[in-house]
Amino acid sequence: MLNLIIFGPQGAGKGTQAQLLAKEFNLEWIETGRLLREKAGDRTKLGEKIGRLQNQGVLVPDEIVAQIIEEKIKKVPKNKGIILDGYPRNIRQLESLEKILRETNRAKYKAIFVNVSKEVTLERLSGRKTCSKCGKIFSKTDLEVCDACGGKLIVREDDRPEAIEKRLEVYHKETEPMLRFYRKKGVLVEVNGEGPVEEVYRDIIKNLK
Ligand SMILES: [Zn+2]
Structure with missing residues (x-):
């Protein structure tokens, strides 16, 4: 059974790769952002709390995200692999995830890092516009x-170059320890995410084998 974690800077196209991998290997694609949005719509105490935090623009605390991820993973049939997208985002979350994966018999996994240089990320993300009415996002x-x-x-405001640069800085600071951990554990698959989608995908597949 194949279990994957995919991570990389914003604009690296990891969502697209996750989708392709999920289809190819029949994996449950666990997209954290979407999962949280879905939860926020639930009429439960937890759902309401998440909705409130998101409305305030506050990040959902690690314990809550971990709980939601764990619940979600437990619902996936035991013989079906998963691909985690958008989680973990830092070493604390990574440690929680290690525990969750062990407890759900998914301790064997690969962590795919889709690497994109700061320059390319800035280039890809800048010029992004959002519809003020329906929220549709337009890149370039x-x-x-x-x-x-x-x-x-x-x-x-979030898509202005200064804001993007600041976000990337935080991102790199949070990602370095994760890279070290996965590299040391021998599960890291690092690919260059700067080429076309098909090329990045082929590279991932080659490295998974
Ligand atoms: Zn619109």
């Missing part, structure tokens, strides 16, 4: 209005 567009709803396109 000359459009001024949304092609779906006609709303005005804006550059979010």
Whole structure:
């Protein structure tokens, strides 16, 4: 059974790769961001708490994310592999995940790092616009209005170069210890994420074998 963790900077295209891998190997794709959004919509105490935090723009605490990830993994049929996307994001989360994976008999896994240089990430993320009306995201567009709803396109505060650069800095600081851990454990698969989607994908497959 194949269990995968995929990580990399924002804009590395890891979601796309996760989707392709999930299809190829029949894996349960566990996309943390989406999972949290779904939970936030639940009419449970936990759902309401997550919704409240997200509305305040506060990160959901590690313990809660770990709990949700664990619940989700436990629901996956035992003979079906998983691919974790968007978790873990730091060494604390990684340690919680190690425990969860052991307890769910998924201790054997590979961690795929889709590496993209800071310059390319900045290039890929800058120029991103968001529809002020429906929220649709446009990467690199000359459009001024949304092609779906006609709303005005804006550059979010988050997508300004200074903000992106700051986020990347935090990202690298958090990722380094994870890379060291997975490398030392001998489960790290590192690929260059700067080429076309198909090329990155082929590279991953080659390295998994
Ligand atoms: Zn729109």
